[in-house]
Amino acid sequence: MMLPLKLEAVSFLHVIQPLSIEIEPGPSTIILGANGAGKSVLMRLMHGLLPPTSGRISWRSKGRQAMVFQRPVMLRRSALANVVYALELAGLADAEKVAMEALQEVGLAHLAHRPARVLSGGEQQRLALARAWALHPEVLFLDEPTASLDPSATREIEAVIRAFDAAGTKIVMATHNFGQARRLADEVIYLHQGRVLERAPVEEFFSKPATAEAAAFIKGELPWA
Amino acid sequence: MLAEIAEGVRLVATLDLRLWEIVALSLQVSLSAVVLATVVGLPVGAAVAVGRFPGRHALIVLLNALMGLPPVVVGLVVYLLLSRAGPLGELGLLFTPGAMVVAQTVLITPIIAALARQAIEDAWREYEEQLRSLGASRASAALTLVWDTRFSLLTAVLAGLGRASAEVGAVMIVGGNIDGVTRVMTTTIALETSKGDLPLALGLGVVLIAIVLALNAAAMVVKEAAQRRYG
Numbered sequence: 001m002m003l004p005l006k007l008e009a010v011s012f013l014h015v016i017q018p019l020s021i022e023i024e025p026g027p028s029t030i031i032l033g034a035n036g037a038g039k040s041v042l043m044r045l046m047h048g049l050l051p052p053t054s055g056r057i058s059w060r061s062k063g064r065q066a067m068v069f070q071r072p073v074m075l076r077r078s079a080l081a082n083v084v085y086a087l088e089l090a091g092l093a094d095a096e097k098v099a100m101e102a103l104q105e106v107g108l109a110h111l112a113h114r115p116a117r118v119l120s121g122g123e124q125q126r127l128a129l130a131r132a133w134a135l136h137p138e139v140l141f142l143d144e145p146t147a148s149l150d151p152s153a154t155r156e157i158e159a160v161i162r163a164f165d166a167a168g169t170k171i172v173m174a175t176h177n178f179g180q181a182r183r184l185a186d187e188v189i190y191l192h193q194g195r196v197l198e199r200a201p202v203e204e205f206f207s208k209p210a211t212a213e214a215a216a217f218i219k220g221e222l223p224w225a
Numbered sequence: 226m227l228a229e230i231a232e233g234v235r236l237v238a239t240l241d242l243r244l245w246e247i248v249a250l251s252l253q254v255s256l257s258a259v260v261l262a263t264v265v266g267l268p269v270g271a272a273v274a275v276g277r278f279p280g281r282h283a284l285i286v287l288l289n290a291l292m293g294l295p296p297v298v299v300g301l302v303v304y305l306l307l308s309r310a311g312p313l314g315e316l317g318l319l320f321t322p323g324a325m326v327v328a329q330t331v332l333i334t335p336i337i338a339a340l341a342r343q344a345i346e347d348a349w350r351e352y353e354e355q356l357r358s359l360g361a362s363r364a365s366a367a368l369t370l371v372w373d374t375r376f377s378l379l380t381a382v383l384a385g386l387g388r389a390s391a392e393v394g395a396v397m398i399v400g401g402n403i404d405g406v407t408r409v410m411t412t413t414i415a416l417e418t419s420k421g422d423l424p425l426a427l428g429l430g431v432v433l434i435a436i437v438l439a440l441n442a443a444a445m446v447v448k449e450a451a452q453r454r455y456g
Contacts, residue, residue, distance in 0.1 A: 049354055066358065073355035076373045076455040085369075086359050117456030131359075 001025060002063030002138050003170060005046060010055035015041045017194045018055060023139075027186030028171040030202070032178075034217060038194040039174035040143050043067070046172065047141045064090070066132035067141040070148065072124040074116035079108060079127050082116045086131045102134035103127075106160050122153025129160045140164055142173040146180065158183060178218070182206065190214045233428030244425070248432055251409040254322055254396065255389040258329035259337075262389075263382050266334045270341025270381075271367040275349055288342060291335030296328075300398030303328040307399065320401040325409070328395040333385035340381035344374045376451045383444050387437055 003025040011018045015038045023029060023046070031039050044050040045057060047067045075082050083099035092098065103109045106126040111119060116127055125145060132140055142161065146154040161184060165171050175181055181188060181202065188205040190198040190213075197211045209215040236244060273284055305311050307319040307327070318324040348370045356366045371378065393411035400407030402416060410429045417426040 044354075047358065049357055067354075069354065069358075073352050075352075075369065076375075089359050089361055089365070115455045118454075 002059045002061050002065070004060055005139070006056075006058050007046070008056045008058075010045060010052045010057055012038075012041050012045055012050060012053050015194050016045065016052075019194075019196050020055075021189065021196055021199070023170070023172060025170055028165055028173070028184055029187050029189060030181045030185035031172070031174040031189045031191055032176065032181055032205075032217075033174075033191035034176060037191040039176075039191055040070075042191065043141050043143050043172070043174050063138045064135055065139040065141065066135050066137040067143065068125070068128045068132055068145050070144040072121075072128035074119075074124055074127065076115065076117055078113050079103065079116045079119065079130075080112040082127060083131050083134050087134055090135055092135070098134050099130075102130040105133050105163065106130040107156070120153075122149050122156060125149060125153070125157055126160060129157065129164075133160075133164070136167075137169055139170045139172060142171065144174055144176070146177070147175075154180070178206070190217070192217070229423045230427055232424035233426070233431060236424060236428040237432055244428065244432075246405070247408055247410055247413050247429065248436075250322065250407075251390060251411070251433075252436070254325045254409060255329060255386060257326045258333060258389045259382060259386045261326070261330045262334040262337050262385050265330075266337030266381075266385070267341050267371060267378065269334075269338040271345050271371050273338070274342045274345035275363050275367040275370065277363075285339075285342065288335050288339040292339050294332055294335065295394065296332055296392040297394035297398065299332045300328055300395035303331060303395065303399050319399060320403060320407060322400070322407060324399040325396040325407060328399045329389040329392070332392060332395055333389050336388055337381050337385040340384055341371075341378055344377040344381065345370045348374045376448045376455075379444050379448060383441060386440060390433065390437060 003023060005023040007022070008020050009018045010016065010020070031042060033039050041050065045052055047065060048057075049067075075085060077085070080096075080099055080103065083102055084095045087095035087098055100109065100112065103112050106129050108123060108126055108130060111123065116124065119127060129145075145161075146157050149157065158180065161171060161173070171184070173184065185202040188198070188200055188202050189196055190205065190209075190211075192213045198205060198209065198214050200210065205214070206218060209218055273281060273288065303324065304319065306313045307316065307324050308314055309319070318327065345367070349366070352366070352370065352373070356369065361369065391411065393415055396407070396409055397412050397415065400409070400412065402408055402412040410433050414426045414429050414433075417423070417429075
C-alpha cells in the first residue's frame with residue numbers, strides 16, 4: 001500500500017502556497033477550485049511531474065500510479081499498441097492480453113486496431129483510461145478528464161472512473177464541474193489561489209461550506225453546474 | 226534557346242549512355258551521403274531535442290547556423306583533410322566518389338540534425354508529461370518520438386537529399402570533376418556551360434529537377450497517406 005501520500009509545507013513558485021495535506025487510501029478525493037486555483041499544478045506535484053519549490057512529498061512505499069490528463073496524448077499507432085506501450089514501459093508481462101482486457105473494460109475492444117489519433121475525443125480519453133487501467137495502479141490522478149467532452153462522452157468516462165474506484169484504485173481528481181464532483185466524490189479538497197481552504201465530505205462541503213470563498217464559489221457556479 | 230532545350234531533351238530521351246552514367250553517379254553519391262547523414266543526424270537531433278545538458282542552446286544555434294554551410298568551404302576543408310599531406314591523406318580518398326560522399330555528408334548532416342531536432346522537440350512538448358507519467362526515460366522517450374514523428378523526419382531527410390543533389394562546390398573541389406570517375410550532374414552542368422555545350426547542360430538540368438521533383442512528390446504522397454491513416 002503506497003498511501004498515504006504526504007505533502008509537507010509544499011509550495012510551487014507562487015502558484016501553490018506552502019500547504020500540508022495527506023491523501024489517504026479509500027474514498028475518492030476531488031480537488032475543486034476555479035481556473036487558476038492551482039489544481040493542475042497540485043496534481044502534477046503529487047504525481048511527480050513537477051518538483052516542489054519547497055517542502056517534501058512522500059509516499060508510504062513505492063507503488064504504481066497513473067495519471068489521465070485533460071487532453072489525452074496518443075502515439076501514432078493503434079489503440080491496442082498505445083496500451084501495450086505503457087505496459088512494456090512498466091515492465092509488465094502478457095502485455096497484449098492485458099491491453100486487450102483493458103480495452104474491453106472501457107468498451108473500446110472493437111476499435112483496438114484503429115490508429116489511436118483518429119479516434120474521437122471521448123474515445124481517446126477512454127483509451128487513456130484503458131492505458132491506466134491496464135497498469136492496475138494503486139492511485140489514479142485525473143486532471144479535468146472530461147473538460148473538453150460532451151455530456152454523453154462524459155457519462156462514459158465517469159462510468160470507467162467508478163469502475164476504477166470499485167476495483168480498489170484510489171481516485172484523486174481535479175475538476176471545476178460541481179455535478180461531476182457530486183457524482184464521483186467522497187471528499188472534496190477546495191483549492192483557492194494556491195491554498196487549501198477546505199477539506200470536507202462532499203455533501204457537507206456543498207450544503208455547509210465553512211469559508212466565505214467556498215460559499216461564493218458554490219453560489220457563483222451553481223447556475224451552470 | 227528553344228532549339229537547345231529540344232536538343233537537351235532529345236539527349237535525355239535517347240538515353241545517351243555517358244549521360245546516364247553521370248546521373249547514376251550523382252544519385253549514388255548523394256544517396257550514400259543522405260544515408261550516412263541520417264544515421265548521424267537523427268540521433269543527434271533527437272538527443273538535442275530531448276536532452277538537458279550544458280551548452281544545449283549554443284548547440285542548437287550552431288546546428289541551425291551550420292544548415293547554411295557554404296558547399297565550397299566544406300569542399301575546401303574536406304580537401305585539406307583528405308589531401309596527401311592532410312590528417313586523413315592515407316585513406317587515398319581525394320578525387321574519388323568516396324571523397325564526394327564525405328563532403329556531402331558533412332554538408333547535410335547539420336541540415337538533417339537541425340530539422341529533426343525541431344520536429345522531435347515539438348512532439349516532445351506535446352508528449353512529455355504523458356511519457357514521463359508512464360515512466361519513460363529520456364532515452365526511451367527519444368526513441369518513441371523518432372518513431373512517432375517518422376513522417377516529419379522524412380521531410381528532414383529529403384531536405385538533406387535536395388541540398389546534396391543540388392550542390393556543386395563541394396563535389397567539384399574534392400572530386401575534381403574527372404570524366405568517367407567523379408563527374409556528376411552538377412559539375413557537368415557547370416563544365417558544359419562554360420564550354421558552351423548548352424544542350425547537354427540543359428538536358429542534365431532537366432533530369433536533375435525531375436529527380437528532385439519525383440522524390441518530393443513521392444514523399445508528399447507517403448506523408449499525406451500516413452497523416453490520414455495515423456492522424
